[in-house]
Structure formats: structure tokens, C-alpha cells
Amino acid sequence: MYCLTFLDCSIHLSDEATMHYPILHSGLLKGDNYGYFVQTGPREVLAVDAPEGRVMLEILKHKSWTLKALLLTHTHHDHVVYLEELLQKTGCAFFHPEGAEVPGGGRGVTDGESFEVNGLRVQALDTSGHSDLDFSYWFPDLDLCFCGDTLFASGCGRMFAGPPERFWASLKRLRELPEATRICCGHDYLGDNLRFVRQTFPNLPVLRSVEGWDVMPLRLAVQRKCNPFLMADDPRIAVSMGLEGADPAMIFKKLRELRNQL
Numbered sequence: 580m581y582c583l584t585f586l587d588c589s590i591h592l593s594d595e596a597t598m599h600y601p602i603l604h605s606g607l608l609k610g611d612n613y614g615y616f617v618q619t620g621p622r623e624v625l626a627v628d629a630p631e632g633r634v635m636l637e638i639l640k641h642k643s644w645t646l647k648a649l650l651l652t653h654t655h656h657d658h659v660v661y662l663e664e665l666l667q668k669t670g671c672a673f674f675h676p677e678g679a680e681v682p683g684g685g686r687g688v689t690d691g692e693s694f695e696v697n698g699l700r701v702q703a704l705d706t707s708g709h710s711d712l713d714f715s716y717w718f719p720d721l722d723l724c725f726c727g728d729t730l731f732a733s734g735c736g737r738m739f740a741g742p743p744e745r746f747w748a749s750l751k752r753l754r755e756l757p758e759a760t761r762i763c764c765g766h767d768y769l770g771d772n773l774r775f776v777r778q779t780f781p782n783l784p785v786l787r788s789v790e791g792w793d794v795m796p797l798r799l800a801v802q803r804k805c806n807p808f809l810m811a812d813d814p815r816i817a818v819s820m821g822l823e824g825a826d827p828a829m830i831f832k833k834l835r836e837l838r839n840q841l
């Protein structure tokens with residue numbers, strides 16, 4: 580017996596009324612790690628990261644799904660749990676950032692590279708800074724982007740690697756995706772992030788508007804307006820922090836440091 584902790588919040592991504600696929604299945608897979616499956620047909624799915632490979636295997640079995648491919652955002656331990664076992668038992672295609680230390684070979688993809696996974700167009704984007712090698716996977720035809728731990732709801736990942744200029748450039752890259760893009764993050768720390776926003780920017784109520792209570796997959800259009808980590812070049816943020824005229828990357832760095840102290 581296993582405990583199915585995966586929360587199935589199916590979201591239909593296709594605009595075509597006659598089609599039922601693809602469907603995004605998302606939910607907390609283990610702890611605060613989000614798991615994602617994109618269902619491309621009645622029995623076929625793609626997955627992003629392996630927050631708990633053995634639970635993913637149980638889900639695949641339970642749903643009678645075949646895992647066709649897995650896309651890895653980065654190699655932090657909580658994204659590769661039983662990854663090797665998952666790859667071996669499913670025989671799925673495996674895409675990861677070129678140069679990442681991963682088990683099982685797979686195919687390394689490079690920044691800006693477009694490729695096809697089970698009929699879906701994907702573009703790999705280097706969005707490093709959280710770790711030394713973070714990739715996001717943008718599905719332009721689905722208006723969907725999986726960003727690992729680079730961006731969170733009203734927040735961003737810890738800066739384990741940096742430098743701030745690189746992390747800020749990565750966040751800007753995500754910010755520049757099309758307005759309709761929905762963002763799938765590796766974790767959800769919305770409660771703590773909103774507390775941080777409330778404490779840090781008491782004079783900017785726009786940052787904690789009702790819209791800011793964004794749920795996965797996040798609306799990029801909302802995050803652009805409510806997430807201070809995407810707004811380090813917004814004069815209102817600089818003024819609020821007493822850093823008027825400072826380089827946005829330095830403002831981002833300061834923001835991240837303040838958030839670490841919460």
C-alpha cells in the first residue's frame with residue numbers, strides 16, 4: 580500500500596473544445612515540493628523533476644500512465660529523489676541541462692535550444708543563480724513554463740550560487756515570457772513570501788493585492804505586478820528600500836538577503 584499524496588488539480592491547457600489533452604496535473608508530491616505531469620494522451624505523460632521518484636512510479640501505475648519523458652530543472656537533492664530508479668523502470672526519455680551531474684545519461688540540452696517532447700514544442704532557458712545550473716522549460720504552445728526553484732509565488736529561490744547579476748538576469752528572462760504564460764514552480768512558499776512582502780513594503784499595498792494570492796500554475800501577468808523579486812528595476816521598490824538609483828541586481832541581492840532573515 581502507498582499513500583497517494585499527489586493532489587490532482589487537473590487543468591485543461593488546450594483551447595480546442597474537441598480535445599482533452601494536454602492536461603497539467605500538479606500538486607504537492609512530497610513536503611512542499613511540487614510534482615508535475617503533463618498528460619499528452621489517455622495513457623501518456625511527461626514529468627518535470629523527480630521530487631519522489633517512487634511515488635511517481637506508483638502514480639504512473641495507479642493511473643495506467645506511461646512516462647514518455649522527464650525534464651530536469653536542476654540537481655538539488657529534493658528534485659532527484661529516486662530519479663535513477665524512475666528512469667530505469669520507465670525507460671523514458673530524459674532531458675537535463677547540459678553539464679549537469681545526473682544518473683542515467685539522457686540528453687543534455689543547451690540554453691535556447693528548442694526540441695520536441697511527445698509532440699510538444701519545448702524551449703530550454705538557462706535561468707541559473709539559485710544553483711549553478713538551473714534550466715526552465717517553456718512550452719510556448721501551452722503558455723506554460725516550468726522554472727524549478729528560480730521563481731516562486733511572490734518570491735524566488737535562495738541564491739545558493741549567484742551571483743546576483745546572473746540570478747536577476749534569469750528572473751528577467753522569465754518575466755519577459757509572453758503575458759499569458761503560467762509558471763510552474765518547484766515549491767510553494769506563498770504564505771511566508773506574502774508575510775515578507777507585507778513587512779518589507781508596508782507602503783506598497785499593490786504588492787499584496789488579492790491578485791497576489793496566486794496559485795499554481797502562477798499567472799506571470801500577476802507575478803510581474805506583485806512579486807518584488809521580478810520588480811528590482813521598479814523605482815517604487817528602490818524607493819521603498821531606500822536604494823533609489825541603485826543597480827537592480829544589487830536591489831535584488833538586498834531583497835534576497837532580507838528574505839533570508841525572515
Ligand SMILES: [Fe+2]
Binds near residue numbers: 653655709728
Ligand atoms: Fe533547488
